[in-house]
């Protein structure tokens with residue numbers, strides 16, 4: 001089995017993200033934020049190993065860059081210049097529109113993701129798989145419950161893009177019940 005994504009493409013995106021997110025931490029920890037991007041891209045690569053017929057470089061780049069527009073000063077145009085339009089469009093779809101009310105942001109983003117190729121759907125599945133960790137101490141039960149419900153919405157909306165990631169997300173959602181008292 002050979003991979004159809006390029007290590008050099010991965011490294012370029014990773015370095016760009018590492019600089020963009022420099023100083024940011026994983027919520028509630030001292031761990032550098034880049035850990036999250038390592039986990040999301042790892043989930044994508046695991047899926048690409050078993051699910052062929054994907055644009056693997058598109059999937060890997062969007063996995064690594066998925067939070068740069070939302071969480072850093074990097075703009076859509078910068079991503080487009082560095083990585084091309086399909087990557088920039090994918091990252092933008094994965095970016096919440098903060099001008100909307102909070103309860104509308106997920107559905108809006110999912111609607112925009114569904115207009116993108118399956119690789120972008122896969123990144124959103126991988127993102128939520130990576131985020132279904134033990135919740136931060138300061139989260140309320142209501143917030144934890146809502147986070148699980150959002151995960152179910154993501155699963156239901158995007159599961160067709162990747163049976164491999166969908167199954168993995170389903171088991172994370174099941175385990176997350178343990179954090180709801």
Ligand code: NI
Nearest residue numbers: 036066067127
């Ligand atoms: Ni993320």
